[in-house]
Amino acid sequence: xxxxxxxxxxxxxxxxxxxxxxxxxxxxxxxxxxxxxxxxxxxxxxxxxxxxxxxxxxxxxxxxxxxxxxxxxxxxxxxxxxxxxxxxxxxxxxxxxxxxxxxxxxxxxxxxxxxxxxxxxxxxxxxxxxxxxxxxxxxxxxxxxxxxxxxxxxxxxxxxxxxxxxxxxxxxxxxxxxxxxxxxxxxxxxxxxxxxxxxxxxxxxxxxxxxxxxxxxxxxxxxxxxxxxxxxxxxxxxxxxxxxxxxxxxxxxxxxxxxxxxxxxxxxxxxxxxxxxxxxxxxxxxxxxxxxxxxxx
Numbered sequence: 001x002x003x004x005x006x007x008x009x010x011x012x013x014x015x016x017x018x019x020x021x022x023x024x025x026x027x028x029x030x031x032x033x034x035x036x037x038x039x040x041x042x043x044x045x046x047x048x049x050x051x052x053x054x055x056x057x058x059x060x061x062x063x064x065x066x067x068x069x070x071x072x073x074x075x076x077x078x079x080x081x082x083x084x085x086x087x088x089x090x091x092x093x094x095x096x097x098x099x100x101x102x103x104x105x106x107x108x109x110x111x112x113x114x115x116x117x118x119x120x121x122x123x124x125x126x127x128x129x130x131x132x133x134x135x136x137x138x139x140x141x142x143x144x145x146x147x148x149x150x151x152x153x154x155x156x157x158x159x160x161x162x163x164x165x166x167x168x169x170x171x172x173x174x175x176x177x178x179x180x181x182x183x184x185x186x187x188x189x190x191x192x193x194x195x196x197x198x199x200x201x202x203x204x205x206x207x208x209x210x211x212x213x214x215x216x217x218x219x220x221x222x223x224x225x226x227x228x229x230x231x232x233x234x235x236x237x238x239x240x241x242x243x244x245x246x247x248x249x250x251x252x253x254x255x256x257x258x259x260x261x262x263x264x265x266x267x268x269x270x271x272x273x274x275x276x277x278x279x280x281x282x283x284x285x286x287x288x289x290x291x292x293x294x295x296x297x
Contacts, residue, residue: 066279068205069137069251072101076166081111083159086152088116089167093147099168100140100151104133110157115142115244116150123239124246131231133163136223138232141247180209180247184276189219191267194260196224197275201255204279208248208259211272212241218265223250224258231257235264241271249278 081087091098100113109130114122128138142151153165189195199206210219216239223232236246250259263271 066205068279069101069103069139069249072099072139072168073103073137073164073166076101076168078164078166080162081153081155081165082162083155083157086154087165088150088152090150091144091167091169093149095149095169096144097169098142098144098151100142100153101137101166101168102128102130102133102139102153103137103164104130104161106132106134107161108157109133109138109161109163110155111138111163112152112154112156113140113142114152114154115144116152117144117146118148124244125237126246127235129230129233135253136232136251138234139249139251140234141249143244143247145243180207180274180276184274186272186274188270189261189263189273190270191263191265194262195273197259197261199252199257199259199277201257202281203252203257203277204281205249205251205277206259207276207278208250208261209245209274210236210241210247210261211245212238212269214240214242215269216265217241217246217271218263218269219246219271220262220264221246221248221250222260222262223252224260225254225256 079087102109102111102113109128111128113126113128115124117123124142126140130136130138144151151167155161155163157163187195197206208221210217210221216237218237219235221232221234221236222230225231232250234248238244238246259275261273261275263269265271
């Protein structure tokens with residue numbers, strides 16, 4: 001009799017035990033976005049801030065399409081930096097990369113863009129010159145591993161030449177440096193060497209990625225239109241070219257454009273470079289190679 005009572009008791013407890021069965025935890029992704037603040041009141045987020053979306057969502061599909069620099073400016077809150085002034089923008093530790101965009105109303109642009117990490121530590125510096133900040137704006141992606149990161153933008157031009165700056169932490173439409181390297185392949189540029197990459201008019205913008213094996217990176221990037229006619233020039237220094245590669249998207253309006261890369265370091269510090277088309281106008285594409293006709297010289 002006691003045995004039957006025990007069996008009945010176990011049968012009664014069986015549904016309760018099933019109710020406490022450990023369930024498999026479903027994976028989820030959480031985005032923690034910062035609100036950029038340029039040395040003062042926080043700026044509102046643009047319409048391009050990412051959210052939780054299904055991989056098949058139409059809006060996510062549109063977000064992964066390449067965007068022009070003008071489209072990026074439409075998604076951010078622009079900030080005017082007067083000549084000779086400095087503006088800074090800090091963000092959360094969860095942000096690993098930020099896009100920095102600079103433009104003018106058609107005047108020349110001279111600026112210094114630095115990445116600060118903690119007090120008196122500048123692991124990356126860029127000196128930017130644009131002949132026409134409206135026709136060919138500046139757009140770079142800065143890697144920001146670690147904590148206490150701040151982007152500083154100093155307008156080194158005169159007070160008559162203000163610039164417009166924008167920062168975006170939504171990088172859903174930008175290729176990672178590793179993706180560019182795998183798609184275009186890497187070229188080794190020895191210290192003091194110069195490489196040029198011409199491309200046809202169908203290429204509306206190109207992406208350039210420079211990196212090292214962990215040693216410092218010193219390089220100069222130029223956009224030429226005709227013989228020695230500089231439309232854009234960027235001098236970059238990176239403390240660690242592997243953790244913080246140099247990644248820039250260059251708009252290339254009109255024809256006769258050439259990218260010139262110079263390793264300004266000594267021969268002991270080679271760099272690896274990757275150059276690939278970013279936006280191609282299909283209506284101007286001739287029957288040619290898939291690389292857009294870009295050749296190294």
